[in-house]
Amino acid sequence: MMMQRLRRSEEFIRFGCESLINLRPNKNSVPRSVSGFVTHYDTKGKLFESNVGNHYNTHRCLGRNLGMLQQYKCFGSSSASQIERKPLFSSLDSKDVSSFKEILGDKNVVEDEERLETANTDWMKKYKGSSKLMLLPKNTEEVSQILQYCDSRRLAVVPQGGNTGLVGGSVPVFDEVIINVGLMNKVLAFDEVSGVLVCEAGCILENLATFLDTKGFIMPLDLGAKGSCHIGGNVSTNAGGLRLIRYGSLHGTVLAVTANGNVLDMLGTLRKDNTGYDLKHLFIGSEGSLGIVTKVSILTQPKLSSVNLAFIACKDYLSCQKILVEAKKNLGEILSAFEFLDNNSMDLVLNHLDGVRNPVSSTENFYILIETTGSDETNDREKLEAFLLKSLEKGLVSDGVIAQDINQASSFWRIREGITEALQKAGAVYKYDLSLPVEEIYNIVNDLRRRLGELANVMGYGHLGDGNLHLNISAADYNDKLIGLIEPYVYEWTSKHRGSISAEHGLGVMKANEIFYSKSPETVAIMASIKKLLDPKGILNPYKVLPHSLFSH
Amino acid sequence: MKILVAVKRVVDYAVKIRVKPDKTGVDTQNVKMSMNPFCEIALEEALRIKEAGFAKEVVAVSIGPSQCVDTLRTGLAMGADRGIHVETNTSFLPLTIAKILKSLAEVENPGLIFLGKQAIDDDCNQTGQMVAALLGWPQATFASKVVLDKDKHIATVDREVDGGLETLCVDLPAVITTDLRLNQPRYASLPNIMKAKSKPIKKMTVQDLKVDVKSDIEILEVTEPPKRKSGVMVSSVDELIEKLRNEAHVV
Numbered sequence: 001m002m003m004q005r006l007r008r009s010e011e012f013i014r015f016g017c018e019s020l021i022n023l024r025p026n027k028n029s030v031p032r033s034v035s036g037f038v039t040h041y042d043t044k045g046k047l048f049e050s051n052v053g054n055h056y057n058t059h060r061c062l063g064r065n066l067g068m069l070q071q072y073k074c075f076g077s078s079s080a081s082q083i084e085r086k087p088l089f090s091s092l093d094s095k096d097v098s099s100f101k102e103i104l105g106d107k108n109v110v111e112d113e114e115r116l117e118t119a120n121t122d123w124m125k126k127y128k129g130s131s132k133l134m135l136l137p138k139n140t141e142e143v144s145q146i147l148q149y150c151d152s153r154r155l156a157v158v159p160q161g162g163n164t165g166l167v168g169g170s171v172p173v174f175d176e177v178i179i180n181v182g183l184m185n186k187v188l189a190f191d192e193v194s195g196v197l198v199c200e201a202g203c204i205l206e207n208l209a210t211f212l213d214t215k216g217f218i219m220p221l222d223l224g225a226k227g228s229c230h231i232g233g234n235v236s237t238n239a240g241g242l243r244l245i246r247y248g249s250l251h252g253t254v255l256a257v258t259a260n261g262n263v264l265d266m267l268g269t270l271r272k273d274n275t276g277y278d279l280k281h282l283f284i285g286s287e288g289s290l291g292i293v294t295k296v297s298i299l300t301q302p303k304l305s306s307v308n309l310a311f312i313a314c315k316d317y318l319s320c321q322k323i324l325v326e327a328k329k330n331l332g333e334i335l336s337a338f339e340f341l342d343n344n345s346m347d348l349v350l351n352h353l354d355g356v357r358n359p360v361s362s363t364e365n366f367y368i369l370i371e372t373t374g375s376d377e378t379n380d381r382e383k384l385e386a387f388l389l390k391s392l393e394k395g396l397v398s399d400g401v402i403a404q405d406i407n408q409a410s411s412f413w414r415i416r417e418g419i420t421e422a423l424q425k426a427g428a429v430y431k432y433d434l435s436l437p438v439e440e441i442y443n444i445v446n447d448l449r450r451r452l453g454e455l456a457n458v459m460g461y462g463h464l465g466d467g468n469l470h471l472n473i474s475a476a477d478y479n480d481k482l483i484g485l486i487e488p489y490v491y492e493w494t495s496k497h498r499g500s501i502s503a504e505h506g507l508g509v510m511k512a513n514e515i516f517y518s519k520s521p522e523t524v525a526i527m528a529s530i531k532k533l534l535d536p537k538g539i540l541n542p543y544k545v546l547p548h549s550l551f552s553h
Numbered sequence: 554m555k556i557l558v559a560v561k562r563v564v565d566y567a568v569k570i571r572v573k574p575d576k577t578g579v580d581t582q583n584v585k586m587s588m589n590p591f592c593e594i595a596l597e598e599a600l601r602i603k604e605a606g607f608a609k610e611v612v613a614v615s616i617g618p619s620q621c622v623d624t625l626r627t628g629l630a631m632g633a634d635r636g637i638h639v640e641t642n643t644s645f646l647p648l649t650i651a652k653i654l655k656s657l658a659e660v661e662n663p664g665l666i667f668l669g670k671q672a673i674d675d676d677c678n679q680t681g682q683m684v685a686a687l688l689g690w691p692q693a694t695f696a697s698k699v700v701l702d703k704d705k706h707i708a709t710v711d712r713e714v715d716g717g718l719e720t721l722c723v724d725l726p727a728v729i730t731t732d733l734r735l736n737q738p739r740y741a742s743l744p745n746i747m748k749a750k751s752k753p754i755k756k757m758t759v760q761d762l763k764v765d766v767k768s769d770i771e772i773l774e775v776t777e778p779p780k781r782k783s784g785v786m787v788s789s790v791d792e793l794i795e796k797l798r799n800e801a802h803v804v
Contacts, residue, residue, distance in 0.1 A: 388743055392743050392747070401740035401741060402746065405567075405587035405593075407566060407590070408740060
């Protein structure tokens with residue numbers, strides 16, 4: 001509801017304002033979560049053609065009805081790829097609506113235009129569909145019935161959670177029926193001994209974190225969108241975030257899911273279970289294209305009291321890499337976050353945000369945030385200090401500070417997370433979210449800088465500990481020349497170094513046709529086979545994740 | 554001139570505290586502890602005065618259990634020259650702390666004593682004032698600006714009071730307690746953390762200082778404030794009036 005209200009006021013402000021409005025739900029929330037938010041903002045890779053002009057942020061992907069054929073032109077794509085609505089999908093009729101009302105009850109079948117407007121638009125206001133119907137099931141049984149009906153009628157559907165994704169994966173492309181799991185928000189069980197939490201897919205991540213906090217536990221993932229995102233969506237997109245370096249990805253922490261393409265109940269709470277193929281992994285990260293996650297069983301971690309944060313400065317990228325290696329060795333089990341940002345990012349933040357100051361007194365080329373989380377305050381502090389002092393002596397670190405209390409820690413994180421906000425204030429921004437071998441990460445930044453020259457300001461920052469770069473190009477305005485220089489150069493560069501063109505955000509509709517930069521045709525062909533097996537009529541979240549060419553009959 | 558700064562180890566400002574089930578106090582097990590924010594400001598001001606050349610030495614003192622050494626180390630890492638740890642496992646109330654600081658002042662002979670205006674765990678806002686009274690020194694509390702005049706041995710202090718700002722002139726030696734807007738404390742930098750390792754922390758006991766620690770206040774019970782009840786939707790004006798009359802008793 002809060003997000004809807006935010007969006008409404010944005011409607012008014014938007015037309016007068018050139019810059020993208022920051023839709024961050026919780027400006028003053030705990031720093032780490034907002035850091036993770038930065039990663040969410042960063043995948044607005046392809047950008048706007050110049051004819052959109054001042055209203056670039058009001059453009060929508062237009063669906064024009066040319067008789068039976070509906071076209072979808074997304075201004076966000078540099079190749080201006082036009083997606084066509086598949087004629088095989090049926091169109092919604094009144095009989096369908098009444099059937100849904102029979103299954104769900106009148107209240108949970110939404111045809112109201114205002115609510116649909118919100119549900120049709122993604123968080124970044126970059127993608128907009130034209131769905132005429134949103135369904136709100138209350139339990140797995142209802143989800144199953146809806147999907148069976150849609151399958152029999154060949155009605156395309158879009159599973160939707162918190163709608164905070166950044167690749168246009170959570171909103172309809174045309175008139176797909178939206179299935180929003182927001183009403184399925186109960187915690188079903190929590191075992192305080194094993195830490196296993198079983199909950200429905202519509203639980204908001206922050207609510208889960210609050211619930212666990214009272215029990216002395218934490219969620220194994222943390223990201224900026226946590227005030228709005230659903231755990232079901234996190235699982236479906238294999239969300240990353242800040243705690244990945246410490247607790248691993250959701251592939252490791254999610255124990256089971258119930259997915260309803262054709263009602264697969266795999267829900268269990270067992271830590272180890274080697275009986276047959278582990279199908280839950282198919283659903284984790286498949287972005288709703290293989291099934292709708294309805295329940296999640298996840299392993300949570302005990303909350304540890306001792307958190308320390310250091311902000312250090314280094315002369316060059318080589319030192320950053322060496323510090324990473326040393327940190328993993330010396331801090332070992334207490335290392336919980338390792339982020340980096342370059343000087344351009346720091347300058348941007350200092351210029352565009354209020355109340356921030358550079359924690360280190362000197363200007364350097366690179367800055368690193370190292371966080372440790374452990375159970376023994378004195379021990380952890382000593383370990384961190386010893387490691388940093390040794391690095392100082394070796395010349396790897398030129399300067400640094402250690403936060404003495406949570407407020408100081410917040411101000412350090414504010415710098416790292418403020419980069420996205422600063423980028424928006426600075427003008428036009430092209431965002432890329434890449435996974436690369438650690439030693440290559442900064443090379444792409446330098447190469448792109450040389451390539452773009454005076455045209456734009458290139459910034460590199462991100463989860464150095466995970467090999468995840470957030471490459472951002474900031475310019476005064478969007479223009480064709482710039483995007484022509486950036487794409488497909490960035491994707492080709494990434495592909496050449498066997499990197500991933502989407503480290504955490506997924507493919508959605510934005511990068512559906514770019515998968516070949518990171519996966520071989522044979523691999524993608526098998527993915528297509530699995531898709532056909534689990535969703536023969538292709539009604540689950542069509543036009544996304546996998547290339548459209550694979551599915552044109 | 555020497556400056557004595559009293560620093561207190563408290564539950565970190567950003568932590569959500571809980572009351573212990575036996576109601577004897579706040580649960581401090583496994584919660585993050587750090588230097589009281591006002592004490593940080595006090596220490597920062599003392600360091601700035603030293604850097605301006607008005608003082609030769611800044612001494613940080615903390616009274617409490619062994620973990621107070623961590624707080625003193627933070628102080629040393631910020632730039633204090635040495636630390637004094639008065640070790641005790643009893644939690645003392647402001648008057649006892651003031652007596653201890655008085656004894657210390659008689660030993661160390663500082664020209665200024667800086668304290669935070671209050672601790673964020675008890676919000677007493679008493680220690681600074683009591684120290685000044687016990688020593689017979691002038692006091693300037695809630696300082697938002699401090700200017701020293703070395704020749705005349707006075708300090709001009711702007712105080713934040715309810716009505717606005719009050720400017721006082723105090724003779725040295727004096728006690729000053731610091732308020733939020735006085736300064737923005739520096740971060741503990743790595744080179745300073747390194748230097749801090751060789752700075753001494755002297756351990757003392759209350760017996761060394763010959764202080765009578767018997768308290769005349771006993772804490773009986775600590776409870777949480779009553780939880781806010783959630784609002785209730787009423788369906789008509791009549792129901793609203795009925796509730797206002799019979800439940801809230803305001804009509």
